[in-house]
Amino acid sequence: MSKSLVEPTQERPTTISESGSRQWLYPASFAGAWLNRRTVVNVVLMALFFGLPWLEVGGHQAVLLDLPRRKLAFFGLVLWPQDSYLLWLLLFTAIVGIFFITSQWGRLWCGWACPQTVFMEGVFRRIETWIEGDANKRKRLDDAKLDAAKIGKKLLKHAVFFVVAGHVANTFLCYFASSERVVEMTLQSPASNPGWFAFMAAVNFVFYADFAWFREQLCTIACPYGRWQSVLLDEHSLIVGYDRNRGESRGTKGDRRKNPEQSYGDCIDCGRCVAVCPTGIDIRNGLQMECINCTACIDACDDIMVKVGKPTGLVRYTSLEELDGKDHRFVRPRTIGYGLVLVIVITVFAVVASNRKMVEAQVVRASGPSVVTVADGWITNHFRAKLVNKRDEEARITLRPQAGYDFRVPMNPWPVAAGKTATMEIFVRRKLDDFKPGGGDQVLFVFEHEGEEIARQRAPLLGPGMAGRPGGR
Numbered sequence: 486m487s488k489s490l491v492e493p494t495q496e497r498p499t500t501i502s503e504s505g506s507r508q509w510l511y512p513a514s515f516a517g518a519w520l521n522r523r524t525v526v527n528v529v530l531m532a533l534f535f536g537l538p539w540l541e542v543g544g545h546q547a548v549l550l551d552l553p554r555r556k557l558a559f560f561g562l563v564l565w566p567q568d569s570y571l572l573w574l575l576l577f578t579a580i581v582g583i584f585f586i587t588s589q590w591g592r593l594w595c596g597w598a599c600p601q602t603v604f605m606e607g608v609f610r611r612i613e614t615w616i617e618g619d620a621n622k623r624k625r626l627d628d629a630k631l632d633a634a635k636i637g638k639k640l641l642k643h644a645v646f647f648v649v650a651g652h653v654a655n656t657f658l659c660y661f662a663s664s665e666r667v668v669e670m671t672l673q674s675p676a677s678n679p680g681w682f683a684f685m686a687a688v689n690f691v692f693y694a695d696f697a698w699f700r701e702q703l704c705t706i707a708c709p710y711g712r713w714q715s716v717l718l719d720e721h722s723l724i725v726g727y728d729r730n731r732g733e734s735r736g737t738k739g740d741r742r743k744n745p746e747q748s749y750g751d752c753i754d755c756g757r758c759v760a761v762c763p764t765g766i767d768i769r770n771g772l773q774m775e776c777i778n779c780t781a782c783i784d785a786c787d788d789i790m791v792k793v794g795k796p797t798g799l800v801r802y803t804s805l806e807e808l809d810g811k812d813h814r815f816v817r818p819r820t821i822g823y824g825l826v827l828v829i830v831i832t833v834f835a836v837v838a839s840n841r842k843m844v845e846a847q848v849v850r851a852s853g854p855s856v857v858t859v860a861d862g863w864i865t866n867h868f869r870a871k872l873v874n875k876r877d878e879e880a881r882i883t884l885r886p887q888a889g890y891d892f893r894v895p896m897n898p899w900p901v902a903a904g905k906t907a908t909m910e911i912f913v914r915r916k917l918d919d920f921k922p923g924g925g926d927q928v929l930f931v932f933e934h935e936g937e938e939i940a941r942q943r944a945p946l947l948g949p950g951m952a953g954r955p956g957g958r
């Protein structure tokens with residue numbers, strides 16, 4: 486059996502102690518070029534997250550998965566339940582996109598764009614550091630006995646956490662219930678919308694608990710994406726890695742002084758890469774499932790390398806092949822395969838979405854004993870038309886009359902509310918003298934909306950005693 490790329494390097498996650506209890510992590514602060522880049526990306530992503538619910542495109546909130554109305558709006562494209570095939574196509578595109586991106590750039594999403602990392606490292610960790618200090622101070626504070634200073638700091642931190650988490654949670658809800666509705670409900674008394682209020686309170690609490698307590702465990706224990714790494718990555722995928730060939734054998738300054746005859750690598754075993762890691766792992770142990778590719782250890786190690794007068798990049802963006810001294814290949818069968826499938830599904834989605842009809846009609850034969858009736862020299866067939874309106878306003882759909890056939894419908898045109906479907910009952914009457922028996926009599930249904938033809942469909946007219954025959958429904 487082939488060896489997995491991402492092997493466990495220890496028996497238990499870094500956040501669980503030998504006794505099974507939670508081991509609290511205190512990642513140290515650091516500075517560096519990658520942190521600066523990530524900060525810029527974080528600011529842009531947060532601006533998008535908080536801003537998009539207030540942006541309108543084509544009369545709709547730019548991004549909205551309107552659960553009560555079962556409607557998805559995405560930068561002007563509006564999908565209704567009748568467009569579920571497009572939603573599945575969108576989902577499939579997203580999955581193939583994840584496969585492609587991961588095979589090429591590893592856990593780029595986790596380190597740079599996942600909301601958990603963006604908010605945890607970009608907002609909540611910073612707030613915690615401002616209030617409680619850097620890693621050592623935070624640990625000392627947690628170990629200290631409860632006094633006024635500790636209570637004050639903890640209360641302040643959790644109050645700020647709660648307010649910020651609440652704002653994040655309410656913005657998150659805007660993507661599912663519309664910003665207008667969330668603002669409206671926030672300004673009303675909880676008694677006016679008890680269900681929604683309870684839901685909002687629960688979401689607020691979950692976000693607060695995640696950033697204040699659960700933290701890195703979401704990545705290391707709960708999130709399935711980390712577990713997919715062993716199948717999605719290969720030896721050429723981009724990873725954050727430690728250059729073992731250059732770093733080993735590692736030795737502190739003391740070790741080097743004591744053993745001047747021994748040859749050491751560039752790693753001075755200072756532990757800074759471990760100290761800054763938000764998931765508490767040691768990058769020198771190789772590719773690990775818990776590594777979210779946040780680049781903190783790159784910055785920490787580069788800083789040390791500069792201080793000891795060595796070239797930076799002992800820990801860097803690299804690939805397993807490159808770390809083995811081989812060439813990194815960007816184009817390979819796996820990425821070509823994922824890329825091709827991605828191009829195909831995006832093309833199919835674009836073609837299907839752009840040819841989608843906003844108003845549709847489809848006729849089926851009605852069921853039941855009265856599907857065909859004969860009386861007073863007339864033969865009557867009962868049909869039903871399913872009318873679909875994917876627009877944001879009411880549609881009035883007209884059944885066009887046909888010479889020789891007498892259409893009886895309760896209303897013509899038939900109104901269909903925005904985003905809804907309706908059923909038009911159609912009774913088609915034909916003079917018995919004109920009727921061509923044996924299924925040769927075809928009635929043509931033509932539907933119009935705003936003067937334009939939207940559907941055209943033929944159906945055989947049944948005669949006496951033909952209901953239930955093959956082709957009679």
Ligand code: SF4
Pocket residue numbers: 725758761762763764765766767768775776777778779780781782783
């Ligand atoms: S090992 Fe490095 S890149 Fe991976 S999570 Fe830790 S600090 Fe981030």
Ligand code: SF4
Pocket residue numbers: 727732751752753754755756757758759769785786787789799800
């Ligand atoms: S920060 Fe660099 S030098 Fe220090 S222990 Fe980590 S890899 Fe070695």
